[in-house]
Amino acid sequence: MPNKPKEPPAERWLLRLYVAGQTPKSVTALANLKKLCESHLAGRYEIEVIDLLKNPKLAAGDQILAIPTLVRKLPTPIKKIIGDLSNETRVLVGLDVRPA
């Protein structure tokens, strides 16, 4: 009996966006991120927004320096992107997303 090649399991994307309050850059970044995820990672992503003004101690854990910073926690390896994510190509390259 021929073996059916298994489909690669759907990747689960966990993205964490670090912001500092509701600054214009942070709002822009979140909007851009949502748009990007919907277009390229529909159905398999999860966005976490961490407001460092409310939880400053979390900045040290992921070595956050710049705001906004987007951290791709899953899939590993961890990748970091800084900026308001307006440059979509760069974001995709940085996150290593194959455009849908």
Next chain:
Amino acid sequence: MKHRPLTTAATPGIAKCPTGIRGLDEITNGGLPKGRPTLICGAAGCGKTLLAMEFIVRGAREFNEPGVFMAFEETGKELSDNVASLGFDLPALIRRKKVAVDHVRVERSEIEETGEFDLEGLFIRLANAIDSLGAKRVVLDSLEALFAGLPNEAIVRAELRRLFAWLKQKGVTAIITGEQGEKTLTRHGLEEYISDCVIFLDHRVTAQVATRRVRIVKYRGSAHGTSEYPALIDERGLTVLSISSLGLTYPVSTTHVSTGIPRLDAMLAGKGYWKGSSILVSGTAGSGKSSIAAAFADSLCARGGRCLYWSSEESPSQIARNMASIGFDLGRHVRKGLLRFHAIRPTLYGLESHLVALHKIVTEFRPEALVMDPITNLSAIGDDAEIKGMLTRVIDFLKNQSVTTIFTSLTSGGSAIEQSEVGVSSLMDTWLLLNMIQSASERNRVLYLLKSRGMAHSNQMREFVLSNKGIDLVDVYVGPGAVYTGAARLSQEAHDKTEALVQRQAEERRQRELAQESRNLQAQVAALHTRLANIAAEQRLAATLEKQRADTAQRAEAQLARARKAD
């Protein structure tokens, strides 16, 4: 833990934050500007991180000011390990919430720029660290990493400007370290943003000897020392030598301190050296300079005083052994902690570093006396002018501390002994010259005082001997003529004695002769007197007989007249 009170500068002006680093607080007139950022720049390996870490640790330990150390280049563990050798227990301070160390990793490969950003993350981390500790001191070491790691320099510069304004607003005293640039103070021009206080650390190698120097480039709102000050990093941290040139305003003593050789005391107005003065003992090889210095140290320690013995030629055990052979037991003083040896080859580091090291030991050990034996070895690391400059500073410093100092100096036998010391001797209050006199195929030691400021001193050349009972000055030769030494002196003394004896005998003989003659004459006189008496008696007898004859003749004549019936 001991807490030192925070003091601001004596003169009105900006408030200062004392660093606790020896010497740095002196040259900055009280410390770094409080509540403002200070830039510490220098080449790689000159001690910027060390200075910054010492600032934080001492602030926590000695001034009760918690501090935050943001490290961009080393991890927390690396920093802890590096400063452990200085006695800074960083993990303990972190546990007690006195110090926070935050390692900020800026990895260019990890960061992808995708639009506008700012460094609010850094601000948040810094604010969090400061607030959680109530920190008053902050170090950022070093911000160069931001330029290297982040892609957009314009944003970095803008954010740095914002950062320093924010730090000032927070009221923390901050130290920023920066790497030295080609033509600018720092590679990325950090001095544009931090202009309140800039300190430059230098690590130069001249003639194969490395010296560290500290210079305050600028300090707004405060007077500060402007020269380059030598600095030393050792097992206790950074020390800056704050005395570049002292005024001649040291206190003087009116008490004397014994030389350790009673008859030498007698040559020095009967009492010894002035306390706190500088004494030069110079002489040719083997003339006994170290022995004189050891005699002084021994007698001082025996009275309970502390003495520091700086040796650049022999090891402490060798000195102790050699001095034991002339009856000075220096070992027991060492064991009691009264005598401390500091033996070091001059070529180990530069003149400046020797000065700093000496300064450090004297400040810590607080001796009453110091022996530097010999100082001529310093010529290996500096020329005459430099050595004189260093010794001037040493003597100024020691006189301020009222430390009596003996310097021994080797002179070469050929040249006139006094001439070779002319550079250094003007710094000395007392100058003892030792010489070996050659006569009749033997050499004997003599000493004489060339000068001793402020006291009546002997001008005689005295012979001295070293025996296993110590140093002794031989009795002054009081015979006529020149002073003899050694065997020649003994023979001369014997000769003198013989001559004196001969003369005395001749004198006695003469006396006897005269006495004899006197007696003879006196006998003659007595005989003449007797004759005179005899003649007088005869005279009287003759007169009596004549009278008797005359009487008898007259009576006979009268009788005859009667018989002849003279009518």
